[in-house]
Amino acid sequence: MINSTRKQFSLFDFCKKRADKIQVFGKETIDEEGKIIPFVDQAALITHYLQLRDADIKMPYERQAEGILNLWYEFVKSERLHKPKDFEGVADSAIGYQTYLFQDLFAAPFQAPQNPKFKFIDLFAGIGGFRMAFQNLGGECVFSSEWDEQAKKTYYANYGDVPFGDITKESTKNKIPKD
Template identity: 45%
Template structure:
C-alpha cells in the first residue's frame, strides 16, 4: 500500500536518491529553487526543463519506495517551502537583478527592500548557501567561474550586484590582488556584463582596493567598466557606521556603473 509523505528540498541530498541517478545535475537544488522562485514569470523558462526533470526523477524514486506523490502535489509542496521564508520577494517588484558572490544575502535584502526581484544567485561557500536558503528559500548556484553556471543566468535583467571576494585586496591578507585567483574573479563579472549588458552594475569591496598596487588595481577595474564595457562609473568609500545605522566602523568601496544607452539620467553622485 502506497503512503502519503511530505517532501522537502533537503531530501534531494538523500544518498540513496543520488546513487540512483545515472546523470545527476550538479546544481539540482539551485535549478529547482530558481525555477520555483520564478514560476510566475517568464524567467522560469531558463530553469524549467531541468527542474521538471529533477522533480520527475525524485517522484519515481519516491514511488519505488512505496511513497505516493504526483508532480502537481510535489510542485505545490516545494513551492510553499521556497515562498514561506523570512524575506520573500514582493509581488509588486519593479526591476530584476542578479546576486553574485551572494554570501548570506546582504545585497539581495537591500535590493528587495527597494522593489527588486532576484532572478539568479551564485555563492560557492556551503555554509553561506545554507543560510541564504533559510533566508530567501533559494539555493545559490555554485562556482561562477564555471561556464555551466554562467549559462543559467537569464538573458535580461536590470542590475548586476556583486560583493566580489576581497581577500586578495585586503590589508589583512597578502594583498596579491589580480595575481591571486580570488582577485581575477572581477574578470568573470566583466564577462557576464559584456554578455548581458545590464542597466546597472553595483559592486562592493574593501577600502584597500582603491590604494592596492599604488592604485593600479582600482584603475584597471574602472577602465574595464568605462573603456571596454562602455559604462559611466561612480565610486566612493562609505562607512556602515554613518549609513547603515549600526555600531560598526566598516569602510567599503562602492562602485556603481550605469549603461548610458539604457540609463539616460546618469549624472548621479555617491554621497558621504
C-alpha cells in the first residue's frame, strides 16, 4: 500500500490509481448483506470517522470504522516490518499511524471550521458546492453522500472526506448520524 519512493500513504492517490486492485478485508468489512465493502466505501467510513472523531456526534459506523482502520494498520505494519526513518517519531499504534498515513486527509484545502455554529449533511454532494457555502457560514458537515466516483475523488481532494455512496440504499442511509 505504501509507495516505497514516497514513503507516505496518500489515500487520494490510492483511490485515484489503485483502489480497484486491492481489497483489505476481515469481519469488519462485511456489510449487512454479507458482501465485502468495496475499498472506496471503506475509505468513506475511515475518512468520516477520522474527520469527526473529536466532534460531538454519534457515528453509527464508529466501531466498524475503527475495526477497518485496525485492519489497514495491520496491513501496513506487516508491509513495513522495519520502520523507515520517517516512521521513527510515530507511535506504534493505529492512532499514531493514522495521522501519519493519512496526512493528505488533514491537508485538504477546505477544512471544517474549528468551532462550528451548526452541523449539516451533504446529500447528492457532487464536488462539494453546497458544503463550501455552509462551511463558509460556519457549519460542519457530518455526513456526505455521492454516487459518482469522479466527483468523490474531487470531493476528497477538496474536503478530506470520501463521500458515502448512493443515498437511496438503506446501507448508506444507516450511516447518517442520529443526532
